[in-house]
Amino acid sequence: MGRYLLRRLLQLVPVFIGTTFLIYWLVWSVPGDPFAGKCGDRPCPDNYVAVMTEKYHLNDSIWVQYATYMKNLFQGDFGTTFSGREISDIIMTSYPNTLKLAVVALSIEAIIGLSAGVLTGLRRNGFLDNLVLISTLFLIALPVFVIGFVLQWLIGVKLGIVRPTVSNDMPITELLLPGFVLGSASMAYIARVARTSIAENRRADYVRTAIAKGLPMRRVVGVHLLRNSLIPVVTLLGTDLGALMGGAIVTEGIFGINGIGRQVLRAIVTKQSATVVGIVVVLVLVYLVMNLLVDLLYAALDPRIRYE
Amino acid sequence: MRVSKRASGALAVGAAFALVASGCSSGNNDGGDAGASKDGAIVIDGTQPENPLVPANTTETGGGKIIDWLFTGLVEYPNNGGAPQNALAESIDTKDSKVFTIKIKPNTKFHDGTTVKAENFTKAWNWAAYGPSGAQNASFFSDIQGFGDVFTEDPDGPDGPKKAPEPKAKEMSGLKVIDDTTFEVTLSAPTAVFPTKLGYSAFMPLPDVFFADPAKFGKNPIGNGPVKFVSWQDDVEIKLTRFDDYSLRDKMKIKDVTVKIYQDDTAAYNDLVSGNLDFQQQVPVSSLAGEKWKNDLGDRAIASTTPTTGIIAFPIYDKRFQNKDLRRAISLSINRQEITDKIFFGNRKPADSWANPLTPGAEPGNCTACKFDPEQAKQLLAKAGGFKGKLTLSYNADASHKEWMEAVAQQIKTNLGIDAVAVGVPTFAVFRQNINAHKMTGAYRAGWQQDYPDVENWINPLYVTGGSSNDGLYSNPEVDALAKEASSAPSIEESHKKFAEAVKIIDQDVPSMPIYFGGQQSGHSEKIKKMELSNVGELDITSVEL
Numbered sequence: 001m002g003r004y005l006l007r008r009l010l011q012l013v014p015v016f017i018g019t020t021f022l023i024y025w026l027v028w029s030v031p032g033d034p035f036a037g038k039c040g041d042r043p044c045p046d047n048y049v050a051v052m053t054e055k056y057h058l059n060d061s062i063w064v065q066y067a068t069y070m071k072n073l074f075q076g077d078f079g080t081t082f083s084g085r086e087i088s089d090i091i092m093t094s095y096p097n098t099l100k101l102a103v104v105a106l107s108i109e110a111i112i113g114l115s116a117g118v119l120t121g122l123r124r125n126g127f128l129d130n131l132v133l134i135s136t137l138f139l140i141a142l143p144v145f146v147i148g149f150v151l152q153w154l155i156g157v158k159l160g161i162v163r164p165t166v167s168n169d170m171p172i173t174e175l176l177l178p179g180f181v182l183g184s185a186s187m188a189y190i191a192r193v194a195r196t197s198i199a200e201n202r203r204a205d206y207v208r209t210a211i212a213k214g215l216p217m218r219r220v221v222g223v224h225l226l227r228n229s230l231i232p233v234v235t236l237l238g239t240d241l242g243a244l245m246g247g248a249i250v251t252e253g254i255f256g257i258n259g260i261g262r263q264v265l266r267a268i269v270t271k272q273s274a275t276v277v278g279i280v281v282v283l284v285l286v287y288l289v290m291n292l293l294v295d296l297l298y299a300a301l302d303p304r305i306r307y308e
Numbered sequence: 309m310r311v312s313k314r315a316s317g318a319l320a321v322g323a324a325f326a327l328v329a330s331g332c333s334s335g336n337n338d339g340g341d342a343g344a345s346k347d348g349a350i351v352i353d354g355t356q357p358e359n360p361l362v363p364a365n366t367t368e369t370g371g372g373k374i375i376d377w378l379f380t381g382l383v384e385y386p387n388n389g390g391a392p393q394n395a396l397a398e399s400i401d402t403k404d405s406k407v408f409t410i411k412i413k414p415n416t417k418f419h420d421g422t423t424v425k426a427e428n429f430t431k432a433w434n435w436a437a438y439g440p441s442g443a444q445n446a447s448f449f450s451d452i453q454g455f456g457d458v459f460t461e462d463p464d465g466p467d468g469p470k471k472a473p474e475p476k477a478k479e480m481s482g483l484k485v486i487d488d489t490t491f492e493v494t495l496s497a498p499t500a501v502f503p504t505k506l507g508y509s510a511f512m513p514l515p516d517v518f519f520a521d522p523a524k525f526g527k528n529p530i531g532n533g534p535v536k537f538v539s540w541q542d543d544v545e546i547k548l549t550r551f552d553d554y555s556l557r558d559k560m561k562i563k564d565v566t567v568k569i570y571q572d573d574t575a576a577y578n579d580l581v582s583g584n585l586d587f588q589q590q591v592p593v594s595s596l597a598g599e600k601w602k603n604d605l606g607d608r609a610i611a612s613t614t615p616t617t618g619i620i621a622f623p624i625y626d627k628r629f630q631n632k633d634l635r636r637a638i639s640l641s642i643n644r645q646e647i648t649d650k651i652f653f654g655n656r657k658p659a660d661s662w663a664n665p666l667t668p669g670a671e672p673g674n675c676t677a678c679k680f681d682p683e684q685a686k687q688l689l690a691k692a693g694g695f696k697g698k699l700t701l702s703y704n705a706d707a708s709h710k711e712w713m714e715a716v717a718q719q720i721k722t723n724l725g726i727d728a729v730a731v732g733v734p735t736f737a738v739f740r741q742n743i744n745a746h747k748m749t750g751a752y753r754a755g756w757q758q759d760y761p762d763v764e765n766w767i768n769p770l771y772v773t774g775g776s777s778n779d780g781l782y783s784n785p786e787v788d789a790l791a792k793e794a795s796s797a798p799s800i801e802e803s804h805k806k807f808a809e810a811v812k813i814i815d816q817d818v819p820s821m822p823i824y825f826g827g828q829q830s831g832h833s834e835k836i837k838k839m840e841l842s843n844v845g846e847l848d849i850t851s852v853e854l
Contacts, residue, residue, distance in 0.1 A: 160582060163582070
């Protein structure tokens with residue numbers, strides 16, 4: 001187990017360097033001069049462009065720029081944006097917001113998705129099963145901005161039950177609606193995967209044995225059946241945290257949440273590699289760590305899986 | 309010039325307009341409950357300022373409107389769009405429009421309690437003009453004698469390996485402090501419009517603390533206007549409050565203002581409709597269709613006009629566009645009324661003059677090429693020998709320009725038989741890069757909003773050889789000569805007369821095609837009982853009553 005963990009952690013190093021360089025290079029190759037559109041319908045004065053180019057080393061080659069960036073990064077310096085703002089400061093303020101939203105979304109999708117999956121998996125072809133199948137199909141088919149705008153208008157503006165946008169200190173109650181919107185598609189997938197997995201394992205030998213042994217149904221489902229059926233669901237949930245954080249840009253926009261989505265978008269449009277890489281680096285770390293956690297969870301859920 | 313930077317596409321968005329400083333009102337006192345107003349607080353919408361809040365380095369609307377509230381300049385522009393009036397200036401005297409003696413009102417205060425003195429102006433202007441400061445508005449000081457000594461051109465452009473030589477001087481020779489309340493400005497040539505320019509944000513005074521650490525100042529600005537800066541939480545909100553020692557005009561009638569930073573104008577609009585936001589300067593495009601915004605807001609909906617013009621410009625440097633009959637033919641084939649009615653739901657007006665008619669000195673209806681006359685257009689096209697190949701009309705696709713540009717292309721195609729297509733360029737940055745480099749191969753979208761209210765700002769930058777936004781490289785010696793005469797005329801009236809003559813020649817040459825005049829659709833909450841918009845459509849914060 002220890003050696004496995006070490007090997008996995010060492011693997012993170014090349015992945016980390018590879019992704020950061022790739023992202024840096026991609027943003028660098030976005031067409032457009034960062035200062036061409038900055039002053040509106042007239043060119044920026046030369047002195048302004050010269051001062052900015054000098055300050056952000058924009059005349060250096062991509063290799064030198066990337067090396068300088070990495071050197072500073074390892075000293076804990078994320079650099080500054082063109083407007084002079086510390087990128088570490090952007091990360092510190094926007095990440096907690098996105099994380100909070102993603103965790104709320106993840107909890108909603110886990111609770112609702114899993115319950116729906118278990119209930120329908122146990123009683124297939126009933127009314128509830130058909131209802132869940134149709135409603136999940138609906139959620140998967142609708143793009144997230146449609147769900148977002150419709151629910152915001154209906155619940156926030158028309159009925160006035162919640163604030164249409166989230167206020168600055170982000171109370172959990174106001175995050176429920178955006179969390180539901182963000183997690184809606186994954187919730188549908190989780191319900192469906194859980195349903196199939198439960199239905200399949202329901203016919204497994206060990207379930208029949210447990211029932212024949214006279215164990216109460218609650219224990220059969222809760223301990224034997226659920227634990228074995230969770231592996232695909234956990235895989236989905238684990239990788240989903242990263243996906244939710246990276247994909248929250250639409251939801252953040254609709255509900256006015258100050259998260260990483262808008263920062264990345266703005267940085268890409270204005271060609272600020274350092275900002276994009278700074279934010280995405282943390283996202284990459286989230287992905288890698290979550291993947292590792294999921295793999296370790298497998299062993300805990302299913303004793304047949306062992307890591308030497 | 310200021311650029312709107314909202315991520316999604318409101319009508320006025322398009323990162324395309326020059327915008328002017330303002331923030332003045334003829335506040336009158338009827339209506340509103342003085343008690344509720346006195347300690348009242350409002351929340352209004354905004355965007356994250358692109359740069360630290362330094363007046364000479366702010367060129368977009370997000371930071372621009374905050375600057376306008378924090379600072380009061382020598383002159384200010386009335387809300388009704390009329391001629392500028394003295395604000396901080398006691399008097400601006402000149403005999404020849406070349407040497408100006410400026411007296412400022414004594415004992416007005418900056419927000420940190422220090423007194424506004426003449427040297428707060430000269431030092432601020434010298435800082436902004438000094439090349440190595442890298443201020444975006446440096447060129448506004450080019451009229452002043454000695455500008456060439458503090459601002460040096462890069463011999464091979466900013467991308468070349470050579471650097472701009474170190475400027476010879478740090479201060480412009482044309483600025484001279486006489487005493488604490490008087491200074492003298494000498495221009496390199498007579499410029500009648502110079503006093504008008506003084507209300508633009510680049511010309512604001514800066515307190516002594518600025519010069520110690522400009523970067524720190526930008527995050528914690530100290531102005532001399534009716535509104536005092538409190539705090540700025542990036543991407544979240546900017547808090548402002550009333551400056552109680554303000555003595556130049558009416559103080560703010562309410563106490564606190566929070567500028568909430570939205571990334572999406574629909575989110576802001578939903579907050580406005582449900583009462584969580586008190587003012588939105590431009591409601592989203594989606595609410596304009598079918599007059600939805602008027603139904604939602606009732607009498608809290610405000611439709612106004614702004615001194616902006618949507619233009620399609622020709623690249624005169626391209627051989628195919630050098631025949632003026634061809635340019636006129638294309639312009640005459642566009643039915644502007646139909647475009648403003650069908651695409652903009654009547655929220656913008658068809659353009660019929662070269663300078664926006666809201667601007668002092670501009671004459672309505674002086675664009676004969678702006679009429680819709682498909683018959684004459686066809687004759688002129690034949691006279692010009694037709695047009696070979698494809699006529700592209702480029703626009704930046706990151707804002708809402710697709711619909712009207714395609715409508716224009718369709719009209720040209722139908723009325724003239726030219727193979728016209730609208731082409732979207734993905735981002736404004738790429739779009740402007742090609743325009744700045746004079747590499748356009750077809751007509752392209754442009755827009756203009758005045759920096760300061762005078763017809764001069766619509767002619768010199770756009771149609772004079774070497775003008776800062778004359779991207780099509782239009783050049784007519786007659787126009788240049790008349791514009792020069794107009795700029796250096798001894799009085800504003802004579803200047804306007806000469807500009808009118810220049811416009812007549814421009815109208816014959818059709819270097820570009822004015823298409824529409826800008827409009828703005830704003831809304832406020834039930835809480836606000838009384839408010840006015842400034843000459844450029846920003847909220848006049850001193851007029852707000854609850």
